[in-house]
Amino acid sequence: MAEHAHALEHHTATGIDSRKLAIWTFIGSECLFFASLIGTYLVYKGRDVIGPKPHAEWLLNGKVQEQMLEIPLVTFGTALLLFSSLFVVMALNGAQRGNRRQLITWLVATICCGVFFVGMQVFEFTHFYHRGMGYTTNLFSSTFYTLTGFHGTHVTIGLIWLTSVLVVALRGKLPPEKALNLEIAALYWHFVDVVWIVIFPVVYLIR
Amino acid sequence: MATTVREAPPSHEPEPTGLWSWITTVDHKRIGILYGATAFFFFLLGGLEALIIRLQLAKPENTLVSAETYNQLFTMHGTTMIFLGVMPLSAMFFNYMIPLQIGARDVAFPRLNAFSYWVFLLGGLILNSGWLIHAAPNGGWFGYANLTSKQFSPGLNIDFWTVGLQVLGVASLAAAVNFFVTIINLRAKGMKMMYMPMFVWMSFITQMLLLLAFPVITVALILLMIDRTFGTHFYVPSGGGDPILWQHLFWIFGHPEVYILILPAFGIISEVLPVFSRKPLFGYAAMVFSGAFIAFLGFGVWSHHMFSTGMGPFADAFFSMATMLIAVPTGVKIFNWIGTIWGGQLQFKTPMLFALGFIAMFIMGGLSGVMHASPPADLQQTDTYFIVAHFHYVLFGGSIFGLTAGAYYWWPKMSGTMLDEKLGKVHFWLMLIGFNLTFFPMHFLGLNGMPRRVYTYAAENNFGFWNLIETVGSLILGLSFVVFLVNIWRTIKSKTPAPADPWNGATLEWSIPSPPQEFNFAEEPVVHGRDALWEAERLAGGRVPEPQRVSGKGIHMPNPSYWPAVAALGVATTLVGFIGGLHLPVSLTGVVILFLGVYRWAFEPAG
Numbered sequence: 001m002a003e004h005a006h007a008l009e010h011h012t013a014t015g016i017d018s019r020k021l022a023i024w025t026f027i028g029s030e031c032l033f034f035a036s037l038i039g040t041y042l043v044y045k046g047r048d049v050i051g052p053k054p055h056a057e058w059l060l061n062g063k064v065q066e067q068m069l070e071i072p073l074v075t076f077g078t079a080l081l082l083f084s085s086l087f088v089v090m091a092l093n094g095a096q097r098g099n100r101r102q103l104i105t106w107l108v109a110t111i112c113c114g115v116f117f118v119g120m121q122v123f124e125f126t127h128f129y130h131r132g133m134g135y136t137t138n139l140f141s142s143t144f145y146t147l148t149g150f151h152g153t154h155v156t157i158g159l160i161w162l163t164s165v166l167v168v169a170l171r172g173k174l175p176p177e178k179a180l181n182l183e184i185a186a187l188y189w190h191f192v193d194v195v196w197i198v199i200f201p202v203v204y205l206i207r
Numbered sequence: 208m209a210t211t212v213r214e215a216p217p218s219h220e221p222e223p224t225g226l227w228s229w230i231t232t233v234d235h236k237r238i239g240i241l242y243g244a245t246a247f248f249f250f251l252l253g254g255l256e257a258l259i260i261r262l263q264l265a266k267p268e269n270t271l272v273s274a275e276t277y278n279q280l281f282t283m284h285g286t287t288m289i290f291l292g293v294m295p296l297s298a299m300f301f302n303y304m305i306p307l308q309i310g311a312r313d314v315a316f317p318r319l320n321a322f323s324y325w326v327f328l329l330g331g332l333i334l335n336s337g338w339l340i341h342a343a344p345n346g347g348w349f350g351y352a353n354l355t356s357k358q359f360s361p362g363l364n365i366d367f368w369t370v371g372l373q374v375l376g377v378a379s380l381a382a383a384v385n386f387f388v389t390i391i392n393l394r395a396k397g398m399k400m401m402y403m404p405m406f407v408w409m410s411f412i413t414q415m416l417l418l419l420a421f422p423v424i425t426v427a428l429i430l431l432m433i434d435r436t437f438g439t440h441f442y443v444p445s446g447g448g449d450p451i452l453w454q455h456l457f458w459i460f461g462h463p464e465v466y467i468l469i470l471p472a473f474g475i476i477s478e479v480l481p482v483f484s485r486k487p488l489f490g491y492a493a494m495v496f497s498g499a500f501i502a503f504l505g506f507g508v509w510s511h512h513m514f515s516t517g518m519g520p521f522a523d524a525f526f527s528m529a530t531m532l533i534a535v536p537t538g539v540k541i542f543n544w545i546g547t548i549w550g551g552q553l554q555f556k557t558p559m560l561f562a563l564g565f566i567a568m569f570i571m572g573g574l575s576g577v578m579h580a581s582p583p584a585d586l587q588q589t590d591t592y593f594i595v596a597h598f599h600y601v602l603f604g605g606s607i608f609g610l611t612a613g614a615y616y617w618w619p620k621m622s623g624t625m626l627d628e629k630l631g632k633v634h635f636w637l638m639l640i641g642f643n644l645t646f647f648p649m650h651f652l653g654l655n656g657m658p659r660r661v662y663t664y665a666a667e668n669n670f671g672f673w674n675l676i677e678t679v680g681s682l683i684l685g686l687s688f689v690v691f692l693v694n695i696w697r698t699i700k701s702k703t704p705a706p707a708d709p710w711n712g713a714t715l716e717w718s719i720p721s722p723p724q725e726f727n728f729a730e731e732p733v734v735h736g737r738d739a740l741w742e743a744e745r746l747a748g749g750r751v752p753e754p755q756r757v758s759g760k761g762i763h764m765p766n767p768s769y770w771p772a773v774a775a776l777g778v779a780t781t782l783v784g785f786i787g788g789l790h791l792p793v794s795l796t797g798v799v800i801l802f803l804g805v806y807r808w809a810f811e812p813a814g
Binding site for chain 1: 441
């Protein structure tokens with residue numbers, strides 16, 4: 001996004017743009033961030049003293065409650081998030097070829113998928129809360145909200161980033177030679193998707 | 208693509224001075240000096256805390272400070288020395304020396320570099336602000352759960368700690384990304400990875416450790432903050448949580464952290480020893496790979512800090528063997544340093560004395576380290592002064608001796624003045640004697656059972672004699688730094704000018720004037736081998752002529768910017784909102800400031 005005119009950043013020892021290398025480096029570091037959160041989730045999995053339970057019925061005031069997680073809805077959201085990774089590649093292709101319509105169409109599609117995903121998560125959180133699962137209720141609730149919440153925050157930041165690039169593109173300030181500004185955001189977006197590919201089975205599919 | 212380009216001022220025009228030029232600076236050399244000055248201030252503060260600790264322990268049942276104050280002192284002494292002393296002093300050399308040693312005009316992201324510094328400064332202030340209300344962090348630098356829980360630490364003390372360390376983590380991560388990319392991408396023409404100076408190599412490995420270790424403590428601290436703010440049970444046994452999880456997360460960070468503290472000093476020593484032995488570094492490739500191997504193993508030994516938690520024989524055996532294995536690459540390094548000075552024409556200048564002191568002291572710290580790699584031995588030693596002796600031999604005898612060697616070695620380059628050799632030698636001998644008087648008796652006290660982290664001891668324990676000796680030693684140690692300050696003060700006043708290359712150095716920073724001009728290299732250097740400057744001298748058949756200050760006309764340098772400082776303020780404010788419960792307006796204000804800073808930063812012309 002920056003108006004990059006830095007003399008230092010044109011000739012690099014490896015030929016790779018420094019900003020691209022930086023985002024890869026950052027992603028490498030972020031892996032350890034999510035590994036720690038996922039590790040915490042797994043350590044505490046099934047160690048709850050009281051309900052609610054993710055994959056089994058549980059008791060609230062003597063009444064049997066359904067399992068918490070609703071897999072079909074989240075599977076749909078997951079699919080959309082994964083498709084958005086394809087869409088952002090289409091958008092990047094448009095940016096690199098100077099095809100403005102392709103760029104904007106697919107970028108809008110990417111953002112729509114991301115917004116749906118975050119909306120789904122907001123719905124899920126509110127729904128759980130109304131079913132009696134607060135942040136501090138038990139270990140499952142704390143680890144679940146923390147892990148998926150931090151992922152959701154990452155998705156939100158990615159959405160703000162992609163929307164900023166979209167505004168720049170709509171103003172016609174994303175010519176092919178600046179496609180890297182989208183490519184960096186797209187790399188971050190792919191990472192956020194890949195993390196979800198790990199979180200989804202760990203939280204929703206493994207009983 | 209530039210919209211505006213600012214030309215570096217010609218040599219006869221002085222560089223801009225004044226407070227604003229320092230706030231907006233993106234010059235890696237100025238940021239390095241900012242890091243150095245700030246870190247040295249915090250280092251002296253941490254030293255003062257240590258002296259109060261020593262005075263309290265000088266005699267049995269002393270009442271100089273209360274138990275509560277003592278807890279704050281030892282917690283802040285450790286936290287300060289690690290996060291606000293040794294790490295940023297290393298960062299000073301990363302900032303100042305990496306671009307010069309690889310022949311670059313700046314780091315890859317100059318504004319991100321400024322951001323790192325401002326975040327670091329604010330983090331240091333947050334961490335220390337507890338002193339103002341006598342509520343400095345008091346849970347130890349390791350902050351073990353569940354002592355740090357709201358139940359057992361209801362005050363603000365631990366909040367300053369969790370928030371301060373998270374802010375500092377942001378600074379370290381931003382800087383690590385920056386230097387990692389800088390070293391890979393901004394090397395001068397011809398400088399292959401295996402031609403890089405050893406300080407750059409060890410710094411490179413340190414950045415990898417920072418990148419992989421800091422996210423883990425960030426998560427550990429976030430979970431602690433959430434426990435304390437919202438009442439979750441991540442580390443609270445009553446809700447099913449496990450305090451041992453904290454220890455695992457903390458030490459998965461904490462053990463790589465000790466290599467983050469020592470590897471830069473390894474690098475500095477590997478620069479100083481060859482120059483003052485008039486010989487190239489012995490076993491260059493072995494040095495690189497042993498450094499990388501130490502870092503790799505460093506991620507697989509964290510539980511040797513946790514033998515006393517009862518992990519069972521399998522885990523104990525694994526972590527014990529992995530820990531002992533680290534002695535192998537470390538030994539390779541020590542033999543290579545000795546190989547470097549072997550048969551050399553040794554010049555006992557001050558940097559060399561500190562480098563030699565480093566080797567001797569670090570060997571002693573390393574040997575006691577191997578001792579507690581053995582779980583049965585460790586169970587006797589853990590939580591006693593034996594451990595305190597061990598880690599001061601590696602962190603003070605290692606890191607601080609190494610960093611001081613670097614300070615004397617690079618002072619002429621950074622300031623353009625020469626430090627006094629005589630005072631430097633006085634500094635060295637006082638520091639060596641004071642250090643050993645302070646910390647060697649701790650081995651005896653520890654084996655006799657004197658526990659760490661306790662504010663006093665009974666007279667009938669017979670710990671008094673050695674404690675008094677230690678206190679005398681610590682005062683000598685403090686005096687040695689007074690001598691250092693006097694030396695700095697006199698040098699700044701007398702302005703003895705330094706030549707470009709006072710030590711006949713081997714690396715590129717000595718090929719340019721002292722202090723370097725804003726653009727570092729008038730012409731981008733070309734490198735033909737290791738020890739680039741010695742190689743150039745060999746090709747030229749003699750010392751290269753003293754470089755002249757030149758006009759920087761036509762060299763494009765990045766624009767100054769204050770948006771990194773604004774973004775840093777946003778990061779700090781966001782997290783400050785979590786001190787003493789969540790203050791949503793404060794945190795949201797911080798988020799707004801952060802977004803403002805980042806957007807203006809992203810859309811302003813970089814230069």
